[in-house]
Amino acid sequence: MKDQLTTFDDLKIGQKASLTKTITEEDLSNFISITGEMNPLHVDKTFAEKTFFGQRIAHGMLSASLFSTMVGMHIPGIGAIYKSQTLEFLGPVFIGDTLCAWFEIMEINLNKEEVVIKSWIENQDGKTIIQGQTIAGLLRGFKGKKAPLFPD
Numbered sequence: 001m002k003d004q005l006t007t008f009d010d011l012k013i014g015q016k017a018s019l020t021k022t023i024t025e026e027d028l029s030n031f032i033s034i035t036g037e038m039n040p041l042h043v044d045k046t047f048a049e050k051t052f053f054g055q056r057i058a059h060g061m062l063s064a065s066l067f068s069t070m071v072g073m074h075i076p077g078i079g080a081i082y083k084s085q086t087l088e089f090l091g092p093v094f095i096g097d098t099l100c101a102w103f104e105i106m107e108i109n110l111n112k113e114e115v116v117i118k119s120w121i122e123n124q125d126g127k128t129i130i131q132g133q134t135i136a137g138l139l140r141g142f143k144g145k146k147a148p149l150f151p152d
Contacts, residue, residue, distance in 0.1 A: 005079035006138055008108060011115060015105045017074035019066055022098045023058045031062045058093040064130055066101035067119050071136050075103045076115050079139035083114065091129040098124040103134065113137050 032038055040047035041057060048056040064087050071080050093099065100122050107116035117134040 006077035008110060008113075008115075008138065011076060011105055011108055013105050013108060015075060017070065017103050019070055019074060019101045020098060021066060021101075023063065023093055023095055025095055027062060028058060028095065031059055035059075035061075037061075053092050053094075055094060058095060058097070060087075060089045060093075060130070063093045063099060063121060064089075064132075066099065066121060067103075067132075067134060070101055070103045070119070071134060075105060075117060076136050076138055080115075081137045081139060083135040083137050085119070085134050086132040088131050089129070090131065091123070091127060093123065093129055099129070106133075 028042060032043065037059060039059075041051060041053070042048075042059055043056070045056055048054075064085075067085060068082065071082050072078070102118075102120050102122070104118045105115060106118050108114075109116065115136050115138075117136065119132050119134045120128050121130040123129050
């Protein structure tokens, strides 16, 4: 597969993309290995059952990390650079939930070299559990050329 860098000409306002992922026990284990985040709400069944969730929940940032895949692989795509992300956590994610991450381009600002994206994640019931705004740029420098995305 040849990697083709995304250009601003490849993007349009209203363009959408999605990604679906089921959260597994293995996902939680891997996330814990990477981050060291072992809040009992995520790892201790007995503790979690005593909370208003009634069971263990997945880390919010594990679910939100689907946005990283969206930026790098879907919208904007290959060569995209994550600039910022806002997040609002609206509901829990349980082990076994199937999530669908969505992106919709709201603005393309050529002066700032930015793509402003509405971002949200729904669970298998269609309920929005995370929402926010993503701002991404596009890779400009290649093979030794400086990318002007982050000025000195």
